[in-house]
Amino acid sequence: MTLPLGFVVELDRHTRVVDGGRALLGGHPTRLLKLTPKARRLLNGRLLPVQDAAGALLADRLLDTGMAHPVAGALPAPADPRCTVVVPVRDRPRQLARLLRSIGTGQPVIVVDDASRHPAAVAAVAAAHGARLVALTTNLGPAGARNAGLRLVTTPYVVFADSDVVLDPATVPILLSHFADPRVAMAVPRITGLPTAAATWIERYENSRSSLDLGAHPAPVRPGTPVSWASSACVVARVDALGEGFDAGMRVGEDVDLCWRLVAAGRRVRYEPAARAAHEHRARLGDWLLRKSFYGTGAQPLAERHPESVAPVVFAPWSVAFAAALLCGRRWSVPAAAGVLGAVTVRIARKLDGTRHPYRLAVRLTGNGAAAALAQTGALLTRHWWPLTVVGCVLSRRVRRATAVAALADIALEYRHDQATVDPLRYGVARRLDDLAYGAGVWLGAVRARSLAALRPRVTR
Structure with a gap:
């Protein structure tokens, strides 16, 4: 199966064209894709119209890696659209x-x-x-x-x-x-x-x-x-x-x-x-909370059918060390977390060796990874693991502080992102109720199945 002539893809907004068009950086997971001189000529800015077999092959590769997406308005209609x-x-x-x-x-x-x-x-x-x-x-x-x-x-x-x-x-x-x-x-x-x-x-x-x-x-x-x-x-x-x-x-x-x-x-x-x-x-508030909790109960049956795909968060080993250092809340926490980020930056830069600015790209990628690690840690505290967080808040001032920072930062960032039409106070209340209801559903499903599969984070390289 191959993409037809006339098919058009556009680079994802996060895909970076580096080294004057000699490579692309992006996708999920992030990777560096080096382009041959012929492949470079196939790109028209950030668009790739499929005009021959080589274009179809490159477009297919970009779709597979998540570096590009079809341009819906420019796609040919299916032969039989019934x-x-x-x-x-x-x-x-x-x-x-x-x-x-x-x-x-x-x-x-x-x-x-x-x-x-x-x-x-x-x-x-x-x-x-x-x-x-x-x-x-x-x-x-x-x-x-x-x-x-x-x-x-x-x-x-x-x-x-x-x-x-x-x-x-x-x-x-x-x-x-x-x-x-x-x-x-x-x-x-x-x-x-x-x-x-x-x-x-x-x-x-x-x-x-x-x-x-x-x-x-x-x-x-x-x-x-x-x-x-x-x-x-x-x-x-x-x-x-x-x-x-x-x-x-x-x-x-x-x-x-x-x-x-x-x-x-x-x-x-x-x-x-x-x-x-x-x-x-x-x-209505009651119906809404029940629906959110119902969604949460779906995590356990999915974990039974797709154990490699269901996890509340997915960490790289370095991001576990980075988040753990910050959660400790000690004097050494920030220097230790910075040391982890520095080591990761150097490691990524070595993998990008051959590009013009490997360290500049590595700093950007490490920063994105650090932000993702913090967001996922916050989600664990306020959404997926909130019953454990409640216990931790009773026992530890550091847990209380970390939870408060995570909850407030999440509201501030998401309120701006969502362009909400409700005031910040009620948005914040709804946001926390949303997480509590969903998390309760996840725990209810886990208790019914007597399994923690839907609650275990995944650490992967």
């Missing part, structure tokens, strides 16, 4: 009607009623919009309901859309363009908040910081990368790549599991923020 929309639903006739209106009449729609308590209302909405209704007598959960619809799909592509989303007319066409890459099995849009007239403060927080919103930049969906999973609230997939579909035994995390199984099979999953689907977020 698709079927599958909507799993349980009750929610109002939301279902809103979704079906946004879909229109351009493609077949299968509504799978997952044993609604009031099935007549769901059936009436499906009939009013010309959708095919599949009524399940037993509640299977979202995964099982989607699979029931998938078995009836006869088109090359399937769109899974939850009943509480609204699709933009351009969403599906933009995502379909990614299938010009024959290795792409699934493409997902950015999930944004559905505007409401009188949003609660929790809803306003969720609109700026939803767990489903994966950000403003395109990315491959792969474990261990900034976009390590994708929600099935809205998905476009190649039917022949899905096999039996979702794991029907999972009531939560089934979308993450499917992404990771596809990646393990050598397929690509793309996140494309140029395509959007609006999601009706939970507006």
Whole structure:
């Protein structure tokens, strides 16, 4: 399988062109890719249009490393773009009607009623919009309901859309363009908040910081990368790549599991923020907290199925030493942490030997790694391990100080990044409640399974 002529990729915003174009530095994990004179001529600024076999090979390599992403608006359309929309639903006739209106009449729609308590209302909405209704007598959960619809799909592509989303007319066409890459099995849009007239403060927080919103930049969906999973609230997939579909035994995390199984099979999953689907977020505090906790319980079944991919944080050995030195809070802590960073900088610079400014690049990379280590340490204290943190705060002033710094720094940095529409105080309260609820779900799943697999950090080179 190779990329077709006319396919265009663009370098990721974090990919640096070094040594006058003789090499590229970036990707996940970060690497240095040296370019031959012929490869350099294939690049047009930060764009690479595929015009021959050499261009296809280089573009494919850049996609594999995460150094570049497809330019959705410049991709050739798939030869057969026909698709079927599958909507799993349980009750929610109002939301279902809103979704079906946004879909229109351009493609077949299968509504799978997952044993609604009031099935007549769901059936009436499906009939009013010309959708095919599949009524399940037993509640299977979202995964099982989607699979029931998938078995009836006869088109090359399937769109899974939850009943509480609204699709933009351009969403599906933009995502379909990614299938010009024959290795792409699934493409997902950015999930944004559905505007409401009188949003609660929790809803306003969720609109700026939803767990489903994966950000403003395109990315491959792969474990261990900034976009390590994708929600099935809205998905476009190649039917022949899905096999039996979702794991029907999972009531939560089934979308993450499917992404990771596809990646393990050598397929690509793309996140494309140029395509959007609006999601009706939970507006009441109790419902919102329960949903966050429910998400957390998905960590344990994922750890059982993908032990190498599930970890609350992933550290390099040096970042463990760096964070541990700072957490000790002694007089020697800062000099020791600085010594670790200095040694890492020298080591990276040696690996970059042959570039014009190895130490300058090494300092930048080490700084990025240090910031990531601190962010992950803070996440352990305030999110994943917070029950242990509470005990530590009772026993140790240093733990109290470290937790306070982590919690406040996280709020300050994320509030600015998210451009939240709620005031800083309520944003901070919601941010901490978000972490507490999710962490509680992770611990609940671990206790039920009698396993700490979902709570163990991973140290890797």
